[in-house]
Amino acid sequence: MGTVRGGRLKIREVARLAGVSVGTVSNVINHPERVSDGLRRRVESVLEESGFSPDPTARALSLGRSSMIGVVFFDISNPFFAEAAHQLSRLFENLGCSMVLAETDQVAEIESRVLRNMERVGVDAVIVCSTGACWDDLSRLRDRGVPVVLMAQRSERPGFPSVGINDYDGMRKVAGHLWGRGLRRFSFVNEPVQATQHKDRWRGFSDEIVARGMRVEDVDVQWASGPTWDGGYEVARHVMSRPSALWPDAFVCLNDHLAMGVSKAVTDAGLTVGRDVCVSGFDDVPYASVLGVPLTTIRQPIAGICEYIAREIGDFLNGEGAVSGRTFDAELIVRQSA
Structure with a gap:
């Protein structure tokens, strides 16, 4: 079987080498359950031999999603946000998604720029601890069908679910x-x-x-x-x-x-x-x-908050309904300092 060298191999060339249609190759990559075992093995053999790597932009367009989740926090040096970022990254990896993490230093101009950039790259969802000054940017994401979840803060606007404590x-x-x-x-x-x-x-x-x-x-x-x-x-x-x-x-x-x-x-x-x-x-x-x-x-039950958010976003990406919020009970922990 011949291979194509030099540059990214196009999906049309994979189809020619495997003797199948372009649609079959696309299904093997994106929806393998739709393809018979024989055809799937034939296409996968060509993909493996040629070192084919699908164009991520084209794949995102075909699936209608990017598998990227935007996370916007105030200050990653704060142990709360650092632990939350660690938990969310692990949970989204289990969903087959990558986390795009940004820090705003509680500056509204930075938050606005970050949100606009995330809109441009086409994240599938945004989790944000917001300054409360960027509702236009958040609304634009929501209106494009991107769920926006406010984390560890109460939502002041309808249509923006929040997950955190009271x-x-x-x-x-x-x-x-x-x-x-x-x-x-x-x-x-x-x-x-x-x-x-x-x-x-x-x-x-x-x-x-x-x-x-x-x-x-x-x-x-x-x-x-x-x-x-x-x-x-x-x-x-x-x-x-x-x-x-x-x-x-x-x-x-x-x-x-x-x-x-x-x-x-x-x-x-x-x-x-x-x-x-x-x-x-x-x-x-x-x-x-x-x-x-x-x-x-x-x-603040960081693990519980993060698990709830990841589960809601995972269900949304699987077509199982809109993301909903939740308020956890605030638990007083008494130790020696007071």
Whole structure:
């Protein structure tokens, strides 16, 4: 049997060498179950001998899909997003899909550009933790039939399913726990970009303390430079530079990454986390439980969230209906830090 050398072998040439139609070759590549065993083996023999590799763009067009899933996160250095990316990559690989991962640093202009690029390359679905400023880009993807799933944040618009926990309820549980320990002086460590989940967490905390008789104005709200370890460390260093009479009983952090930086600053000030000053986080990232002083936090079931999203997208790609959202319960995890 002759082979074709030099350049990509065309599907028409494979058909000629195998003595079958172009349609049969296409079915062997894309829908082998439609081809008899004899024809399939004949075509596969030619494909193997010639080293044929189908043009990915043409195949995507023929199937109406690219087998690429877009994932857009704020900050991959955040342990929550890093673990989520790892879980999703493994799950999508099991579906025969590749993950296209992008980081936005919580900058709306970057998020918009990333979403437009994903639209151009033709991803089959998009999972996003959004700044909340790019609804036009998200709507354009959705209107083209690309499911858009908001991960770890509540959706503010109809038609965009969200998968995550109840952030509002989670932070109410944190506030109730700290109040129950007799703590009344709070420094709330907030993030600079107010995405939906951040607003929900602050609202949950403030509503709970107001319900218990405290004024919101009495909370020391601190704005970190970013949702990072460094951001938390800088804020806590600033707060702990005050006279000791003005120190908080507890730092309430919007995520675990911030809480880890805060804990280090408290330790560097010569104090003991959980005894002299309490610290709480949010997310329960993989190593929150093995810090020097294990972190009290709200658990986001990362594995469960990712498995649910992957299952919904897999069902959609198999023609089994639209992607739906889900809200998981927020679980308070009490450890030594608070």
